[in-house]
Amino acid sequence: MRQKAKEYFKRLRAFGKRHNGIAYVYMIPAAFGTLFFTILPFIFMIIAAFFKVDLVNIQESRYVGTWNFMMVFTRDNEFTKAVVNTIIFAFVTVILLMFVTILMASWLAKNTKVHNFAQTLIFTPHISSMVSVAILWVLLLDPRGIINQILALFGIQGPAWLLDSRTSLISVALVTVWKSIGYYCLIIIAGLQALPPEVYEAARLDKASRWCILRKITLPLLTPTLSFVFIMKFINSFKAFAAIDIMTQGGPQGSSMVLGYWIYNAGRVKFNYGFSMVGAIVLTVLVAVLTYLAQRFFNRRQ
Amino acid sequence: MADIILQDLVKIYGNIQSRRRRKHRSAADGKRAIDGINLTIPHGSFTVLVGPSGCGKTTLLRMIAGLEGITEGKIMMGDIDITNLEPGDRGLAMVFQNYALYPHMSVKQNIEFGLVNARLPKQEIAERVKEALEIVGLQDYAGRRPGQLSGGQRQRVALARAISKSPECFLMDEPLSNLDAKMRSEMRSELIELHEKLRSTFVYVTHDQIEAMTMGSNIVVLDEGKVMQSGTPDEIHNDPDCVFVARFIGDPGMNIIPLPDGYQIGFRARDVAMDATESRSDSVLIGSNIEATENHGSEFLYLLERHGQRFFVKEVSRRARPGGSPLHFCVDRADIYVFDSEGRRVYDAAESERVFQTFKSLWETP
Numbered sequence: 001m002r003q004k005a006k007e008y009f010k011r012l013r014a015f016g017k018r019h020n021g022i023a024y025v026y027m028i029p030a031a032f033g034t035l036f037f038t039i040l041p042f043i044f045m046i047i048a049a050f051f052k053v054d055l056v057n058i059q060e061s062r063y064v065g066t067w068n069f070m071m072v073f074t075r076d077n078e079f080t081k082a083v084v085n086t087i088i089f090a091f092v093t094v095i096l097l098m099f100v101t102i103l104m105a106s107w108l109a110k111n112t113k114v115h116n117f118a119q120t121l122i123f124t125p126h127i128s129s130m131v132s133v134a135i136l137w138v139l140l141l142d143p144r145g146i147i148n149q150i151l152a153l154f155g156i157q158g159p160a161w162l163l164d165s166r167t168s169l170i171s172v173a174l175v176t177v178w179k180s181i182g183y184y185c186l187i188i189i190a191g192l193q194a195l196p197p198e199v200y201e202a203a204r205l206d207k208a209s210r211w212c213i214l215r216k217i218t219l220p221l222l223t224p225t226l227s228f229v230f231i232m233k234f235i236n237s238f239k240a241f242a243a244i245d246i247m248t249q250g251g252p253q254g255s256s257m258v259l260g261y262w263i264y265n266a267g268r269v270k271f272n273y274g275f276s277m278v279g280a281i282v283l284t285v286l287v288a289v290l291t292y293l294a295q296r297f298f299n300r301r302q
Numbered sequence: 303m304a305d306i307i308l309q310d311l312v313k314i315y316g317n318i319q320s321r322r323r324r325k326h327r328s329a330a331d332g333k334r335a336i337d338g339i340n341l342t343i344p345h346g347s348f349t350v351l352v353g354p355s356g357c358g359k360t361t362l363l364r365m366i367a368g369l370e371g372i373t374e375g376k377i378m379m380g381d382i383d384i385t386n387l388e389p390g391d392r393g394l395a396m397v398f399q400n401y402a403l404y405p406h407m408s409v410k411q412n413i414e415f416g417l418v419n420a421r422l423p424k425q426e427i428a429e430r431v432k433e434a435l436e437i438v439g440l441q442d443y444a445g446r447r448p449g450q451l452s453g454g455q456r457q458r459v460a461l462a463r464a465i466s467k468s469p470e471c472f473l474m475d476e477p478l479s480n481l482d483a484k485m486r487s488e489m490r491s492e493l494i495e496l497h498e499k500l501r502s503t504f505v506y507v508t509h510d511q512i513e514a515m516t517m518g519s520n521i522v523v524l525d526e527g528k529v530m531q532s533g534t535p536d537e538i539h540n541d542p543d544c545v546f547v548a549r550f551i552g553d554p555g556m557n558i559i560p561l562p563d564g565y566q567i568g569f570r571a572r573d574v575a576m577d578a579t580e581s582r583s584d585s586v587l588i589g590s591n592i593e594a595t596e597n598h599g600s601e602f603l604y605l606l607e608r609h610g611q612r613f614f615v616k617e618v619s620r621r622a623r624p625g626g627s628p629l630h631f632c633v634d635r636a637d638i639y640v641f642d643s644e645g646r647r648v649y650d651a652a653e654s655e656r657v658f659q660t661f662k663s664l665w666e667t668p
Contacts, residue, residue, distance in 0.1 A: 207390030
């Protein structure tokens with residue numbers, strides 16, 4: 001690791017020398033943005049995790065060591081729930097999304113009027129804001145809402161969805177999947193259309209059935225696209241906030257509490273910034289580790 | 303032992319008319335890529351479909367393979383109608399121009415794929431893969447991915463994949479066009495050898511008339527979706543049926559000189575006697591100046607012009623004649639081909655003699 005870093009800086013210096021130092025000037029705008037909006041907040045996050053922060057009188061903040069960590073990890077049972085829920089939420093949304101989008105994309109990856117129209121339709125939720133989508137679904141998922149009334153027509157007693165601690169998390173997951181189908185479907189369609197057509201012709205001459213083509217040709221060839229979709233959606237799911245905030249606010253009884261909402265709750269509602277920074281660190285580490293594992297999994301498959 | 307028989311084959315791209323309207327045979331909106339082809343591809347032949355780009359040769363091959371829908375007509379394999387069979391059920395194997403290997407599978411898996419789908423016993427699959435790899439000389443590459451192979455090697459894998467199926471018929475779509483010149487001539491002779499060895503039918507598509515002449519035992523010249531002529535390389539080269547074939551086959555193509563009465567005279571650049579001086583009754587003596595010279599190493603190609611017509615003559619020689627110098631040559635009656643105004647060959651002796659005399663009177667240089 002250190003060897004790599006050294007190497008990197010050596011190359012950077014060589015690059016600067018080769019270009020009379022003017023290269024550094026060109027880098028300033030990007031470096032400025034990165035410094036103030038990524039690196040400094042990141043450092044602040046780590047520092048603040050060790051303080052009892054008082055945002056009104058910042059001088060009143062005092063160093064508390066690992067007390068924030070101790071409290072969050074041992075005393076706050078909503079936090080443990082949030083971590084578990086976040087992981088469940090991420091996996092459920094990603095796996096459900098992948099399943100639905102692959103099926104829909106392989107159906108929609110044609111260039112007829114009907115298919116183009118359908119592509120536009122399923123893309124619409126992506127351009128509307130999460131807030132309006134969430135409000136819409138709050139109405140739809142009401143215990144006496146449209147969905148349960150339709151279910152009642154078939155003699156099914158629908159659950160209370162967002163108000164039941166057994167279904168709240170999965171309901172929110174379904175809504176976020178619904179919203180992102182169009183976007184990720186489009187990415188997979190693009191991936192499908194980039195696959196070489198003659199390989200499919202060869203497969204037809206090789207007597208491959210449709211199922212066999214999907215499993216042995218399409219999915220392996222689509223791995224780069226799928227890994228992109230998986231990782232992007234995975235990271236986005238970890239950061240889920242707006243949907244939870246509007247639909248359940250983490251309830252009932254913390255059943256839909258996820259890390260993103262917990263951090264907000266600890267900081268902006270309970271004014272305990274130290275705790276929320278601890279949560280942010282945990283979230284960062286979780287995302288980093290799981291993304292790394294996912295990447296490795298997909299790389300090996302390629 | 304089955305010949306492949308194409309009956310009244312038609313392919314229309316674009317707007318295919320409804321059945322009801324097609325009855326009236328009004329002008330079709332779509333492009334007729336294949337326009338009523340009748341052809342028999344004899345079993346065991348090395349048949350080359352050749353023609354300029356856009357002539358429909360690849361479409362025709364893909365129709366035989368079942369990858370392209372058929373608008374009208376029938377394809378028979380012996381007595382069996384295969385028009386509506388799935389590509390995999392036709393007993394064919396195809397080699398694509400860009401190889402179409404499965405990039406994520408090893409060489410062995412590439413070859414196996416079709417055999418596994420055909421549910422052959424494991425033992426036999428292993429034997430066939432081994433044999434196919436031996437034939438193309440890639441035994442040591444079974445575990446490699448296509449991405450780790452050179453163009454020539456990939457082409458061999460594609461060939462091995464086809465061989466392993468021991469098909470009635472091999473379809474090849476310009477398989478050598480992505481290779482460099484040296485590799486191409488190497489693969490050319492390997493393909494001829496392979497055909498000798500396997501004795502199954504080869505249908506080979508190319509735009510390169512040299513490839514067609516050197517490889518084919520049976521050549522089919524296509525243009526605008528129609529068969530212009532089919533026959534052995536000798537027949538095609540020495541006895542062209544029409545101006546199109548005469549021009550397309552040969553290096554360079556035949557010189558075609560239109561006469562004022564609409565007839566056309568053709569002769570090959572090679573069939574001339576250089577530096578002729580005396581005129582005989584059964585030949586034409588032509589004099590002109592050299593406009594340009596092409597060096598082919600051991601032979602030279604001279605571009606001449608007379609009566610506003612450009613034509614080539616060829617001479618086997620070590621040294622080029624200087625540009626602009628006068629050149630007299632003589633073409634025998636026997637080497638002159640006569641075509642009518644629509645470009646069809648004139649076989650009638652009296653008619654062709656009359657045209658020859660017209661040509662002689664107009665073109666003979668005193």
